[in-house]
Amino acid sequence: MPDSISVNGEIHSIEADEDTPLLWILRDYVRLTGTKFGCGQGFCGACTVHLDGVPARSCQTTLKSARDKTITTIEALGKRHPRLVAVWAERNVAQCGYCQAGQLMSAAALLESNPSPSDSDIDSAMSGNICRCGTYGRIRSAIHEIAGEIA
Amino acid sequence: MTIHNLSRRDFITTSSILVLGTALPIKASRPDALAKEGLAPNLFVALGTDGTVTVTSHRSEMGQGIRTAIAQIVADEMEADWSYVQVAQAQGDRAYGDQNTDGSQSIRLFLDKLRQAGATARQMLETAAAHRWDVPASECEALNHFVEHKPSGRKLAYGELAAEASNLSVPRNVNLKAPEDFRYIGKGMKHVDADAIAAGTATYAADVRLPGMAIAVIVRPPRLGSHVVSVKLHQDAKSQAGFIGLETLNPTPGAPLFFPLGGVAVIAETTYAAMQTAKQLDIAWSDPSEAATTPSFNEKLRALVRSPSRPLFDSGDVDRVFETDGITLEAVYETPFLSHAPMEPPCALADVREDHTEVWASVQDPQSTRNQVAGWLKTDRENVAINVTLLGGAFGRKSKPDFVLEAVEISRRLKRPIRVQWSREDDIQHDYYHAASAQLYRATLDDTGMPKAWLQRTAFPSIMTTYVRGSNDPAGWELEMGFSNTPYRIPNQRFESKGLQPGVRIGWMRSVCNIFHAFSTNVFVDELAATAEIDPIEYRLALIPKSGILKVPGDQPPKGHGLDLARLRHVLERVRDLSEWTRHRPQGTGIGVAVHHSFRSYVATVIEAKVTGNNVKVQNAWVVLDCGTYVNSDSCIAQMEGAVAFGLSLARTDGITMADGSVDQSNFHDYPVIRMNESPAVSVELVASSAAPAGVGEPGVPPVAPALSNAIFNATGRRLRKLPLMLSS
Numbered sequence: 001m002p003d004s005i006s007v008n009g010e011i012h013s014i015e016a017d018e019d020t021p022l023l024w025i026l027r028d029y030v031r032l033t034g035t036k037f038g039c040g041q042g043f044c045g046a047c048t049v050h051l052d053g054v055p056a057r058s059c060q061t062t063l064k065s066a067r068d069k070t071i072t073t074i075e076a077l078g079k080r081h082p083r084l085v086a087v088w089a090e091r092n093v094a095q096c097g098y099c100q101a102g103q104l105m106s107a108a109a110l111l112e113s114n115p116s117p118s119d120s121d122i123d124s125a126m127s128g129n130i131c132r133c134g135t136y137g138r139i140r141s142a143i144h145e146i147a148g149e150i151a
Numbered sequence: 152m153t154i155h156n157l158s159r160r161d162f163i164t165t166s167s168i169l170v171l172g173t174a175l176p177i178k179a180s181r182p183d184a185l186a187k188e189g190l191a192p193n194l195f196v197a198l199g200t201d202g203t204v205t206v207t208s209h210r211s212e213m214g215q216g217i218r219t220a221i222a223q224i225v226a227d228e229m230e231a232d233w234s235y236v237q238v239a240q241a242q243g244d245r246a247y248g249d250q251n252t253d254g255s256q257s258i259r260l261f262l263d264k265l266r267q268a269g270a271t272a273r274q275m276l277e278t279a280a281a282h283r284w285d286v287p288a289s290e291c292e293a294l295n296h297f298v299e300h301k302p303s304g305r306k307l308a309y310g311e312l313a314a315e316a317s318n319l320s321v322p323r324n325v326n327l328k329a330p331e332d333f334r335y336i337g338k339g340m341k342h343v344d345a346d347a348i349a350a351g352t353a354t355y356a357a358d359v360r361l362p363g364m365a366i367a368v369i370v371r372p373p374r375l376g377s378h379v380v381s382v383k384l385h386q387d388a389k390s391q392a393g394f395i396g397l398e399t400l401n402p403t404p405g406a407p408l409f410f411p412l413g414g415v416a417v418i419a420e421t422t423y424a425a426m427q428t429a430k431q432l433d434i435a436w437s438d439p440s441e442a443a444t445t446p447s448f449n450e451k452l453r454a455l456v457r458s459p460s461r462p463l464f465d466s467g468d469v470d471r472v473f474e475t476d477g478i479t480l481e482a483v484y485e486t487p488f489l490s491h492a493p494m495e496p497p498c499a500l501a502d503v504r505e506d507h508t509e510v511w512a513s514v515q516d517p518q519s520t521r522n523q524v525a526g527w528l529k530t531d532r533e534n535v536a537i538n539v540t541l542l543g544g545a546f547g548r549k550s551k552p553d554f555v556l557e558a559v560e561i562s563r564r565l566k567r568p569i570r571v572q573w574s575r576e577d578d579i580q581h582d583y584y585h586a587a588s589a590q591l592y593r594a595t596l597d598d599t600g601m602p603k604a605w606l607q608r609t610a611f612p613s614i615m616t617t618y619v620r621g622s623n624d625p626a627g628w629e630l631e632m633g634f635s636n637t638p639y640r641i642p643n644q645r646f647e648s649k650g651l652q653p654g655v656r657i658g659w660m661r662s663v664c665n666i667f668h669a670f671s672t673n674v675f676v677d678e679l680a681a682t683a684e685i686d687p688i689e690y691r692l693a694l695i696p697k698s699g700i701l702k703v704p705g706d707q708p709p710k711g712h713g714l715d716l717a718r719l720r721h722v723l724e725r726v727r728d729l730s731e732w733t734r735h736r737p738q739g740t741g742i743g744v745a746v747h748h749s750f751r752s753y754v755a756t757v758i759e760a761k762v763t764g765n766n767v768k769v770q771n772a773w774v775v776l777d778c779g780t781y782v783n784s785d786s787c788i789a790q791m792e793g794a795v796a797f798g799l800s801l802a803r804t805d806g807i808t809m810a811d812g813s814v815d816q817s818n819f820h821d822y823p824v825i826r827m828n829e830s831p832a833v834s835v836e837l838v839a840s841s842a843a844p845a846g847v848g849e850p851g852v853p854p855v856a857p858a859l860s861n862a863i864f865n866a867t868g869r870r871l872r873k874l875p876l877m878l879s880s
Contacts, residue, residue, distance in 0.1 A: 077351070
């Protein structure tokens with residue numbers, strides 16, 4: 001019996017082991033590759049997506065537990081938060097870019113729950129996302145720039 | 152450089168490109184096919200009749216912004232309108248010249264060639280316009296995508312001239328723009344991949360999919376040189392839908408080189424099925440001949456620097472002065488093995504066919520990858536195409552294409568496209584590690600507190616052990632990274648070096664041996680300054696002559712440039728101002744400085760840290776970079792910001808250890824790197840310079856760890872000589 005999941009407003013019918021991490025469902029089945037594999041253990045945040053608007057590590061989320069949730073990935077973030085995505089690009093936040101989908105998903109969730117985060121709010125919300133290139137300062141600046149614009 | 156007109160002459164037989172902002176690689180047959188009926192005077196630029204300019208990046212993008220920088224250079228000299236510029240990614244091909252994106256060399260090697268490539272197109276467009284109007288070419292001037300006839304004010308758009316220009320012969324000599332006319336070079340332009348990255352549509356190796364492909368996950372030998380004796384699935388293994396089969400891979404005898412490590416490959420239709428099955432294998436491994444264990448390895452390193460060896464440099468009479476009056480200091484410094492840990496674990500897709508092999512991979516050097524693949528398959532390199540995707544970080548790891556050869560071998564056996572996906576555990580446990588090291592420094596001070604005799608001794612397993620089995624001595628080029636090319640010259644001075652066998656693969660990691668040599672040198676100089684009771688910056692300025700070019704060993708491009716002592720002093724003086732060095736800081740807050748010359752650049756860094764008990768919080772970093780002429784100012788600043796994070800990771804948290812040949816760490820929980828809450832504010836100053844371009848990607852890393860050690864000393868009086876820097880009671 002195939003599972004069905006809702007990703008970025010579309011329903012996908014998936015035939016896979018229900019314990020399969022959502023990360024691999026998205027990448028190998030739905031074929032949305034913006035969500036990245038970084039560590040597979042929930043340590044790095046590269047695979048962050050939103051489940052019902054809440055940031056989640058898709059490598060630690062099973063297909064089973066994602067069934068009834070609304071899943072949003074980086075591919076749909078620009079529609080909801082065009083300014084966030086635009087400021088990210090204008091400020092050259094990314095270096096290699098591999099972790100940035102996860103960074104953006106975490107940043108968007110932070111700004112939705114807290115439109116004007118302080119530095120320590122940013123530390124708490126963003127410290128689960130590793131950037132080996134070290135773009136943290138720019139991520140912080142970009143979040144501050146957008147703060148207040150997202151209601 | 153020979154410049155060919157590809158509009159009329161085939162130069163490369165096949166080429167597939169990644170066009171900016173698209174999710175999947177788009178295949179194009181040749182640079183000239185990009186500009187059908189258009190102009191393609193050389194490998195680096197093509198102009199379509201619609202005005203689109205395609206600049207080819209032959210260097211790999213791993214976050215340093217090289218695709219943008221190359222486009223800036225070519226478009227600037229071409230007088231192209233930036234909004235018409237797109238970037239294609241070159242395959243590995245000798246025709247491009249050096250493609251080894253390594254050693255912070257791209258701009259150093261190619262600034263002039265790329266300027267010529269762009270200027271050639273500009274000049275041909277001016278000539279084409281002159282022919283059209285039947286006026287002297289000297290009256291025609293290219294300006295922002297148009298050629299203008301100045302006396303009459305007539306204008307033609309580039310696209311309108313592309314076809315005519317393509318019929319002209321390529322000029323041998325072209326006029327380059329005056330630097331004051333630069334439109335893009337030197338500006339902090341937005342990266343060409345920034346939008347695609349933020350939209351999640353940028354293509355990395357694991358994002359490329361071929362029809363009929365399968366995924367392979369490999370269980371590699373836990374110890375270097377070990378091979379598979381037997382393999383079977385656990386009795387109670389849960390069968391995975393989509394599991395295809397197992398393939399045993401044998402390690403290649405001899406030095407590790409870039410060959411696969413061997414092991415058992417699990418092939419499946421999906422990544423998860425392959426990964427799950429890989430966890431359910433019973434594998435018996437052979438015992439390797441040598442298996443390093445960290446505590447005894449570190450003991451060996453310390454013993455090596457405590458005993459004399461043949462000097463590689465010896466002036467004056469060091470031993471005699473050591474025995475004379477004056478304070479003599481001696482210190483031993485230690486640094487651990489490190490793993491690159493780029494966010495994107497190694498990944499490669501290979502499609503091996505009877506007569507042609509195509510690879511998509513995140514590799515730093517597609518030419519050496521092509522040669523390795525051709526050698527592995529015993530075929531001509533013309534039968535192998537290497538497509539370079541974006542690299543999700545590399546730091547030196549992805550210059551070794553062992554993971555590509557794995558995909559090639561499995562695809563060859565299974566006769567279908569194979570993507571080899573490394574896990575984070577694979578990455579951290581099977582890296583080409585940055586070498587652990589030890590240094591001993593000894594100096595005797597004269598009555599003004601300055602050194603009158605100086606001994607430095609370094610020991611580490613050489614990268615050459617990866618290439619030549621049994622190779623033992625550090626290579627000259629490794630010592631030229633902050634050791635034999637030290638700017639501190641004392642009348643009585645001796646340098647000694649020693650090597651040893653590592654038991655793991657050794658590779659180069661962002662700034663390589665500069666990491667440990669900058670650490671030991673900068674902390675030692677700080678110790679001398681403290682003993683002499685002189686301010687650490689003043690002390691360094693007293694040690695460095697006011698001007699002059701120090702002839703140092705090493706022949707990094709640009710050739711013939713020594714160490715410019717005035718530039719070294721200048722970055723120190725600037726960082727003193729930038730950091731408000733002399734400002735009073737609260738109790739428990741310390742500042743430390745380090746200065747280093749590497750990859751022909753000069754970097755001075757000040758770190759400010761607040762120490763509470765044994766807890767160290769890095770609050771601020773100030774960095775001054777003199778890299779000569781630069782192309783993208785914002786990329787240079789970003790590289791310094793990133794270097795602070797990379798340097799703090801290795802200073803604070805990193806470290807690989809081995810037990811009986813196996814690496815103890817496996818993921819970011821036990822190989823932690825710096826996170827947002829540990830990331831300081833970073834201020835960067837770029838020195839304006841017309842000097843030859845120097846490196847940017849690496850030189851920011853070496854000063855960070857020593858500056859932090861010196862800051863902790865400043866705050867606490869406790870001297871930390873070993874990485875990672877940990878205060879304990």
